[in-house]
Amino acid sequence: MNNIAAVIFDLDQTLLDKHQSLIGFANHQYVAYALEAYRIDKGEYVRKFTEMNYVVRPKGEVYRDIIDFFAIDSSLLPVMLEDLNQNFSKYAIGYPGLIEMLIGLKKAAFKLGMITNGRAFYQRDKIRALGIEGYFDDIVISEAVGLRKPDPAIFQLSLSNLNVSAAEAVFVGDNIKKDMIPAKELGMRTIWKQRADPNEYTDFACDDLSEIPNLVYSFVQTKTG
Incomplete structure (x- = not known):
């Protein structure tokens, strides 16, 4: 049987803490655009x-809904959206x-x-901001290749770029439908980044990145043992 040669990751909610990142950016925009002037509670x-x-x-569309929900001056929509694109x-x-x-x-x-x-530029900017781009042999972003998870073709493209077979790869992601099932x-072997019990589509489940190497090693031992 093939040995494990590659580990492939999802980004958002797997490597990047999307929730905390959004909280930080929302706090920034609340202050930057003086939203307290609209009698908006910061926490809300x-x-x-x-x-x-x-x-x-x-x-x-998201920003249009935010503007409407909080009755913010509509002229701020393109400004806040551009701020998101450039500074998130x-x-x-x-x-x-x-x-x-x-x-x-x-x-x-x-x-x-x-x-x-x-979006290609948006995801690439986040990857660079995390300081992790240089660790990866290949990065596939949906907009850049015209494919999106859970389409198996985007997984096959990654495997091809890495020159490994599915049996030689481990996928780590947070979403059952988009990551684990395909x-x-x-x-591929699968590690579900959740605090949950494994299921038929996941070999392991954990939400602690420090555990990932040992879980990957266990696949190697299984393959070679």
């Missing part, structure tokens, strides 16, 4: 902003142990890949 704005940005849809990455926060985990996997000679849905159905 941060909560609603974070909630609305969890939904995957065009950011222009400054508030990007990685999960604890991120860099150490990647260093450990690289030292063990695993190839590292990433597959992420999103990866498992292609024949």
Whole structure:
């Protein structure tokens, strides 16, 4: 049987703490655009902003809903949207142990890949802000390749770019439908980044990045043992 040669990651909510990043950016915009002048409670704005940005849809639509919900001057919509596009990455926060985990996997000679849905410049800016771009042998961003998870083709593209088979790869992601199911159905090993019990599509489940290398090593031992 093939040995494990590559570990492929999702980005948002797997390596990047999207929730904390959104909170930080929402606080920034509340202050930067003096939203207290609209009698908006800061905590409510941060909560609603974070909630609305969890939904995957065009950011222009998200901001239109935020403007309408809080009755903010509509002239701020393009300004706040541009601020998001240009500056959100400054508030990007990685999960604890991120860099150490990647260093450990690289030292063990695993190839590292990433597959992420999103706008190319936006995802790339977040990756660079986290300081992790240089650790990856290949990064596939949906907009750049015209494919989106859970389409198996985007996983196959990553495997091809890394020159490994599905049986030689481990996929780490937070979403069952978009990450775990397609990866498992292609024949990859899977680690679900959640505090949950494993299921038929996940070999392991954990929400601590520092545990990832040992879980990957366990696949190697299984393959070679």
